[in-house]
Amino acid sequence: MSSLHPFGPLQLNPNRVTRAVLLALTASAALPLSAAVAQEAAQTVTAPAPNAATSSETQAVERINVSGRLLSSAAATAEERRQQPFVAELLGMDQISRAGDGNAAAALRRVTGLTLVKDKFIYVRGLGERYSSTLLNGAQVPSPDPTRNVVPMDMFPAGIIESMVVQKSYSPELPAAFGGGNINIRTSSIPLDQVFSFSVGTEYNSLSSDKGLEYSGGGDDWRGRDDGTRSLSEPFRAAVDQYGSLDLVKIAQGLGGVNADNLAKAELINRNLGLEMNRDLDVREKSLGPAYDASMSWGNRFDIGERVFGVMAGVSYDQSSENSKDQERYYSITTGSELTPLNRYDDILRTEHQVKLSGMLNFGFEWDNNHRFETSSIYLQDTKDRIKRKIGDSIETINEANRENEFYNILYEERSMLSNQIRGKHTLDWAGDLNIDWQYTDAKAERRAPGEVEYLYVRSLDDAGALQSKTMRRSDNAVIYQFGNMEDNTENVSWNAKYPLSTEKTEWSFSTGYSYFERQRDASTARYKFDTRGFSNADLSQAYSQIFADTNIQNAAKRFQISDVTGDADDYKAAQMIDAAYVAMEATYDYTWRVNLGVRYEDFRQVSVPLNPSTGAAQGDVSKMLIEQDDLYPALSVTWMRTEETQLRFGFSETVVRPDLREVTPVLFIDPVTDFKVMGFADLKSTDIKGYDMRFESYLDSGSNYSIGLFYKDMVNPIEAIELKGSDGNLLMSFRNALAGEVYGIEAEALQKLDMFEGSFGQFVDNFFINSNVTFSKSEIEMQALGESNLTNLVRPLTGHSKYVVNFQLGYDSDNEDHTATLTYNVFGKRIAFAGIDGKDDAYEQPFNSLDFTYSYTVLPEGNLKFSVKNLLNEETEILQQGEILQKREEGVSVGLSYSQKF
Numbered sequence: 095m096s097s098l099h100p101f102g103p104l105q106l107n108p109n110r111v112t113r114a115v116l117l118a119l120t121a122s123a124a125l126p127l128s129a130a131v132a133q134e135a136a137q138t139v140t141a142p143a144p145n146a147a148t149s150s151e152t153q154a155v156e157r158i159n160v161s162g163r164l165l166s167s168a169a170a171t172a173e174e175r176r177q178q179p180f181v182a183e184l185l186g187m188d189q190i191s192r193a194g195d196g197n198a199a200a201a202l203r204r205v206t207g208l209t210l211v212k213d214k215f216i217y218v219r220g221l222g223e224r225y226s227s228t229l230l231n232g233a234q235v236p237s238p239d240p241t242r243n244v245v246p247m248d249m250f251p252a253g254i255i256e257s258m259v260v261q262k263s264y265s266p267e268l269p270a271a272f273g274g275g276n277i278n279i280r281t282s283s284i285p286l287d288q289v290f291s292f293s294v295g296t297e298y299n300s301l302s303s304d305k306g307l308e309y310s311g312g313g314d315d316w317r318g319r320d321d322g323t324r325s326l327s328e329p330f331r332a333a334v335d336q337y338g339s340l341d342l343v344k345i346a347q348g349l350g351g352v353n354a355d356n357l358a359k360a361e362l363i364n365r366n367l368g369l370e371m372n373r374d375l376d377v378r379e380k381s382l383g384p385a386y387d388a389s390m391s392w393g394n395r396f397d398i399g400e401r402v403f404g405v406m407a408g409v410s411y412d413q414s415s416e417n418s419k420d421q422e423r424y425y426s427i428t429t430g431s432e433l434t435p436l437n438r439y440d441d442i443l444r445t446e447h448q449v450k451l452s453g454m455l456n457f458g459f460e461w462d463n464n465h466r467f468e469t470s471s472i473y474l475q476d477t478k479d480r481i482k483r484k485i486g487d488s489i490e491t492i493n494e495a496n497r498e499n500e501f502y503n504i505l506y507e508e509r510s511m512l513s514n515q516i517r518g519k520h521t522l523d524w525a526g527d528l529n530i531d532w533q534y535t536d537a538k539a540e541r542r543a544p545g546e547v548e549y550l551y552v553r554s555l556d557d558a559g560a561l562q563s564k565t566m567r568r569s570d571n572a573v574i575y576q577f578g579n580m581e582d583n584t585e586n587v588s589w590n591a592k593y594p595l596s597t598e599k600t601e602w603s604f605s606t607g608y609s610y611f612e613r614q615r616d617a618s619t620a621r622y623k624f625d626t627r628g629f630s631n632a633d634l635s636q637a638y639s640q641i642f643a644d645t646n647i648q649n650a651a652k653r654f655q656i657s658d659v660t661g662d663a664d665d666y667k668a669a670q671m672i673d674a675a676y677v678a679m680e681a682t683y684d685y686t687w688r689v690n691l692g693v694r695y696e697d698f699r700q701v702s703v704p705l706n707p708s709t710g711a712a713q714g715d716v717s718k719m720l721i722e723q724d725d726l727y728p729a730l731s732v733t734w735m736r737t738e739e740t741q742l743r744f745g746f747s748e749t750v751v752r753p754d755l756r757e758v759t760p761v762l763f764i765d766p767v768t769d770f771k772v773m774g775f776a777d778l779k780s781t782d783i784k785g786y787d788m789r790f791e792s793y794l795d796s797g798s799n800y801s802i803g804l805f806y807k808d809m810v811n812p813i814e815a816i817e818l819k820g821s822d823g824n825l826l827m828s829f830r831n832a833l834a835g836e837v838y839g840i841e842a843e844a845l846q847k848l849d850m851f852e853g854s855f856g857q858f859v860d861n862f863f864i865n866s867n868v869t870f871s872k873s874e875i876e877m878q879a880l881g882e883s884n885l886t887n888l889v890r891p892l893t894g895h896s897k898y899v900v901n902f903q904l905g906y907d908s909d910n911e912d913h914t915a916t917l918t919y920n921v922f923g924k925r926i927a928f929a930g931i932d933g934k935d936d937a938y939e940q941p942f943n944s945l946d947f948t949y950s951y952t953v954l955p956e957g958n959l960k961f962s963v964k965n966l967l968n969e970e971t972e973i974l975q976q977g978e979i980l981q982k983r984e985e986g987v988s989v990g991l992s993y994s995q996k997f
Contacts, residue, residue, distance in 0.1 A: 179680060179690040180731050181263040181745055181787045181803065186256075198250035198258065198279060218262065218274030223894075224813060225273025225751055230513055231281060231470055233535035234269060234611050236582035238476075238509035245511070245539075247277075250452075250474065256282045262805070263731065263787045264747035266676040266692035267590060267607055270727040272749040273783060273807075281470060284404030284458035285393040292391075295960075295992025298384040300968070301417040301984065306382040306445035307481040309504060311374030318413075318449030318477030323372050324506055324545030326577055326620070330370040333363065338709075340364060340622070340658045361655075365647050368624070368656045371575060373642045375547055377481055377502055382445070385414030387992075402460040412450040420444055421982040422484065424825060425975065427933045433978050439486030439501070447479040464521040475510045485553070500551040500564055506543065513537040525593075532589040543578040549638065565634040566626060566641055571659070573624040573642075580617040586610070605678040605692070612671050615755055619664040619763075620707070628653030658707075664762075665710070668702040668755040678729075690731040697724040698752065702759045721758070723780060725750070739794060743803075745787035753778040753813055757829050770825045770928075773818065779831050782810040798846045805871075806838040812875055814893055816883045817931050827928065830883070832875040835892060839871025865903040872897060877929075886930040896923040912952040920944040927973045927980070937975040943967050956996040964988040 175184045185202065218226045228235070228245045237245045259278045261268065268276050311323055334340065337348040345360035346352045391408035420442035425433035452475070458468045484501040491497045517533035549572060553564040566572055588609035595602040624642065626634060629652055633641055647654045678692025700721045704713040729747040736742060756763065759774040789803030812835040818826045844866055848859040873892040877885055891897075899922045906915040924938045945966040950958050965987050973981040 176741070176791065176793055176799075178261075179688065179733065180261055180265045180729075181743055181789055183260040183262065185258045185260070198247040198255060202247060202258065202260070202277065218260070224754070225275075227269060227271055227273075227276050229268075229276065229278040230472065230535075230537075231515055231517070231533070232278060233513070233515055233533055233537075233586045233588075234584065235511065235513050235535065235537045235586075236539035236584045236613060238511050238539040238541045238580075238582075248476075250279055256280050263745035264727070264729045264749050264785060265690070265731070266678050266694040266727065266729050267605070269609075269611075269672070270674070270694055270696045270725075270750050271752055272747070273751045273781070281454060281456065281472065282391070282393075282406055282408065284406055284456065284468070285395060288394040289996065290392045291994065291996040292389065293992055293994035294386070294388045295990060296384045296386045297414070297962075297988050297990035299416050299986045299988045301419065301986035302382040302384070302415070304417055305379040306415060306417050307377050307443060307483060308380045308445070308447070309375050309377050309481060311372050316449075317451055317475070318447070318479070319508065320477075320506060320542075320544055323374075326544075327370040330367055333367055334620075334658070340367065340656055342655070361650065364655055365650075368642070368647045368654055369644060371622075371642075371656070372545055372547075374639055375504060375549075376637045376639050377483065377504070382415045382417065385412070385416070387412040400462060402458075404458040404460075406454070406456040406458075408452075408454045410450075410452045413448070415445065415447045417986070418444045418446075419984040421979055422486075423978065423980055425934065425978060425980075431933065431976070433934065433976055435487075435492060435978075436489045437487065438492060439484040439499075441485040442482065444480065444482045449475075449477045451475045464523060465518070466520075467518045468516070470513070470515045470517075472513045473510070474512075475508070477508045478506070480505045491552070496555045496557070498553045498555065500553050501548070502550070503546070503548045505546045508542045508544075509540070511537065511539045527594055529592040529594075530589065533587070535584075535586045537584045537586075539582040539584075541578070541580045543576070546576040546578070547573065549573040563635060565631050566629075566638075568626050568629065568634060570625045570627060570655075570657070571623040572626040574659070575622045575624075577620045578618070580615065582613060582615050584611065584613045599684045601682040603680045605676075605680070607676055609674040610672070611674075613669065613755075615666075615668040617666050617668075621659045621664070623657050623659050625653070625655040625657065665705040665707050666703060666759045666761060667705065668700070668759070670700045670755070671698075673697040686735055688731075688733040688735065690729070693726050693728045695724070695726055696750075698722070700752070700755070700758075702755050704759055704761060719758075719776065721752075721780075723750075723752075740790070740792045743787065743789045743791070745785070747785045749783045749785065751781040751783060751813070753780065753829070757813070765827070770827045772815075773826065773828045775829050778813060778829055779811045781812045781831075784808045796847055798844075800842075800844045800846075802840070802842040804838075804840050807836060809835040809837075809875075812892065814875065814877065815928055816880070816885065817928055818883050819931060825928070828883075830877075830880060832877045835873065835875035837871060837873035837892060837895060839869060841867065841869040841871075843867035861906055861908060863905050863907075865905065867901045869899040870897065871895070884931050886933055887936060890929065890936060891926055893926045893928065896925045898923040913950070915949045916947070918944075918946045918948075930975065935976045937973055937980050940972040940974060942971055943969050953993075954995065958994050960990075960992045960994070962988075962990040962992075964990070 175182055228247070230245075235245060257280050259280065260275050261278070262275045264270075264272045264276075315321060337345045339345075342357055342360040342364060343352055345363055346356040349356040349359055387410065389408065389410035391406070393406035394404065396403045420439075422437065422439045422442060423435055424437040425435055428434050451473075453473045455471045456469065458466065460466050480503075482501075482503040482505075484503075485498065487494075487498050488501075491499055513535060514537070515533060515535040517531070519531045520529070522528040522530070550567045551564040552567055554562045556562055586609070588607060590605060590607035592603050592605045595604070626641070629641065629646070633646060633652070646652055674694060674696040676692055676694040678690065680688065680690045682688045698721070701716070701719050703716055703719055705711065706713055727748050727750070729745070731743065731745045733744075734742045757774050758776055758778050760776050762771060762773050764770070765772050784807070786806045787803065788805075789801055791799070791801040793799045811831040811833070813829055814832050815827050816830050818828050844864065846865075847863045873895040875890065875892055877888045877890075879885070879888065900920065902919040904917045906913070908914070921941055921943045924940050927937045927939045930936045944964075946962070946964045947966060948960060948962040950960045953959050965985055968985075968987050970985065971981075971983045972979065
């Protein structure tokens with residue numbers, strides 16, 4: 095990583111990119127770097143200050159006298175939420191475990207106003223994942239997903255999470271890139287005593303009873319890591335570097351000139367390079383076994399005189415192979431409003447083999463009560479091997495009764511993130527109890543896709559629809575290989591200082607802080623195609639490995655050729671720098687009113703430079719690719735603590751949502767979540783947001799609590815995904831700014847123990863409680879007419895926004911706490927997947943009713959056996975357009991059994 099200096103932090107590769115990139119980015123740096131100290135941004139709002147809030151928190155914690163493990167945990171997190179100066183939701187470790195959630199994404203969908211999309215991304219109050227941001231222990235970290243700025247939440251296993259804070263109203267110590275909310279994942283802290291725990295589990299999905307798909311050319315180890323068989327070989331890379339292209343003329347030029355002799359040599363070189371590709375890609379069916387997982391953690395505390403040293407370590411492993419059954423269609427519109435299918439694949443089998451591995455190592459040192467130092471190292475790895483088989487029609491066969499396609503796509507990818515952090519907290523009693531906290535985080539995220547392959551067979555059918563024969567498509571691009579790599583490196587350094595002051599009736603605290611963040615991204619993609627036009631039908635009717643056997647490739651008569659089809663700007667480099675500083679004030683008057691007021695200044699610079707795949711030179715004018723923004727972002731929160739049990743909040747803020755690096759790079763890519771083709775757009779603008787919040791909260795001595803709130807967000811230039819014209823049977827998406835948008839709604843939450851009944855029936859239901867929340871909202875954006883996309887509706891809801899979100903949890907705790915059970919229900923309203931064009935209506939993802947059940951039994955002291963069932967209703971996910979299926983996926987029902995033990 096580079097040194098942290100505002101005039102030299104982002105050293106892009108000088109061999110490939112002109113230094114104008116660096117100069118353009120750094121020339122505008124205005125704020126000097128403060129001393130090498132940092133902040134733990136989101137945690138500062140949760141740490142009690144030595145003022146009236148501390149006294150209030152102490153009294154409140156003492157009032158919690160509920161029984162039952164989950165109810166107590168939920169009440170405790172509700173109490174922490176109560177002390178937050180801004181509107182926030184909290185989710186504790188016990189609540190996550192109780193619901194049987196295996197990762198952060200699954201757990202967060204149970205929070206008020208949150209929905210989960212594609213099992214990875216969180217939508218806050220109906221706003222897309224671009225409107226949420228993620229912190230890890232208060233620090234910004236990079237995403238291993240090349241198509242999104244946010245970290246996929248499914249990468250964080252539940253075992254490393256202590257709690258999660260979802261802040262819905264902005265406070266100035268957080269990054270200004272704040273839309274619907276900010277999620278801070280807080281990892282397990284240093285234990286009070288020695289602790290050791292482990293867990294093992296297994297899960298089986300109903301769709302696994304059907305055979306899945308596999309291929310022999312992967313060569314994975316137990317970690318799911320590629321052994322190199324998928325990657326380009328060194329001879330292949332050397333040839334590309336030597337000749338710059340696999341084109342026969344280019345090779346001949348590299349051999350000394352274009353003549354018959356050199357062209358013949360070039361053909362031989364080209365055929366030999368074809369032998370270097372992985373061709374052991376026959377897809378076959380196999381029986382799938384159950385998923386299994388294991389985790390282990392250990393921690394201890396050591397007293398060294400007056401000093402305290404602590405350590406916490408954990409590791410988890412998860413392996414699964416799962417099927418899903420899908421449908422995919424794409425339509426044009428005819429005269430009137432009728433949809434005509436261009437693509438129709440109704441028989442799709444998708445098998446994903448996935449391995450997740452995570453590790454955590456934390457150290458802590460307390461010099462005394464006033465000084466604490468901590469380090470945290472977290473490694474996350476997620477490997478996925480997906481095989482997809484589609485049988486159906488493309489635009490070429492849709493009108494032919496006796497022909498259809500059998501399409502294969504094999505995608506293997508490795509995603510990983512490594513974060514190292516050091517942080518500290520200090521109270522300077524000699525300086526009037528001045529509180530200082532700081533953090534420095536160095537992180538790296540990588541995505542490696544060493545060999546994505548797709549190929550297609552054409553199937554011939556008889557009049558009854560029975561298969562007669564199938565042959566691989568005869569074409570110069572019968573097979574496409576794609577190799578992709580992306581690496582993000584980030585550094586984040588920051589500090590906060592808070593000074594408390596007391597007057598006769600008012601407790602004051604004055605805060606300030608500084609943050610510096612930098613990111614460097616290096617992304618590359620290479621594509622190659624196989625030519626089968628010289629092969630016979632007899633050749634092409636064989637299995638993949640037989641068609642491209644060594645003898646066929648080496649046979650000059652078959653005119654085999656491998657060509658590079660890497661597009662301009664498939665490679666790109668990008669850099670980002672943010673300098674930020676803030677000041678804030680908190681005043682608590684007569685333990686009745688609390689006012690928080692602050693403003694943040696951010697100086698933002700970003701550049702994304704597409705590169706020529708052959709020369710590595712920058713494409714276009716680099717100076718026009720620079721984005722520079724600086725602005726002030728104020729925040730106000732007022733809390734009226736009207737009684738010991740109730741309070742009323744009001745909040746206002748101005749924030750921004752900036753386009754992602756990939757979205758502003760004019761490069762065609764495949765969205766790995768939707769499988770849509772997507773093209774970046776260089777002229778995207780940032781979205782300015784004004785947010786308003788009001789919420790009433792009630793906290794009872796029993797641990798029950800209630801809240802109801804209103805929210806409104808006004809947006810200028812919201813970024814929307816749109817479909818471009820000329821898709822020709824396949825969706826081609828891009829991004830454009832709308833003129834304006836708004837979202838507003840109401841949300842309510844309740845945690846209630848069912849102890850209001852009398853008699854014997856009442857004694858039974860005393861062990862039950864209800865934890866539920868509901869959000870109703872509405873959104874609207876106004877789009878301008880676009881020449882490249884003939885949008886059907888220029889005024890419509892925001893993409894991804896649901897009008898309602900409902901979470902309901904019925905819990906049971908036995909008197910002796912040996913038995914616990916939870917029934918959890920979640921549903922969201924339909925939401926736009928993408929906007930319609932050319933008269934087609936908008937496409938809507940349909941509501942998904944999720945019903946899960948978990949039961950836990952304490953079979954040994956601190957030893958729990960847990961049984962779980964997910965998707966009890968066996969719901970399917972659907973995207974419809976004018977009532978017609980665009981995408982449909984059968985998820986299946988999952989049954990799990992696990993055992994955990996603490997010592």
